[in-house]
Amino acid sequence: MRPRPRQQWRKVADQLRPRLPKLATAVDEAEVDVLAYMDFLAAHRTKLHSTNSLERLNGEVKCCTDIVGIFPNEEAIYRRSRADGRR
Numbered sequence: 132m133r134p135r136p137r138q139q140w141r142k143v144a145d146q147l148r149p150r151l152p153k154l155a156t157a158v159d160e161a162e163v164d165v166l167a168y169m170d171f172l173a174a175h176r177t178k179l180h181s182t183n184s185l186e187r188l189n190g191e192v193k194c195c196t197d198i199v200g201i202f203p204n205e206e207a208i209y210r211r212s213r214a215d216g217r218r
Contacts, residue, residue: 136166 148155
């Protein structure tokens, strides 16, 4: 039997926790958003698999961050890659 998505999500977060606690915390916080598609009927879930909007956002972030290349601290990353398009 395949593990349920929420159980698998928590298992991955728990595996990350000892070595990468900040990443595990981010995974914990993202669970509700990432697994929101599970609230839809199974027949509708297959139509929700497109990642076009995510790929577009990632492309915009990459464009902004490629200009700088390196960042002095974590806050600088967030300032530079804001989703609102301001620089």
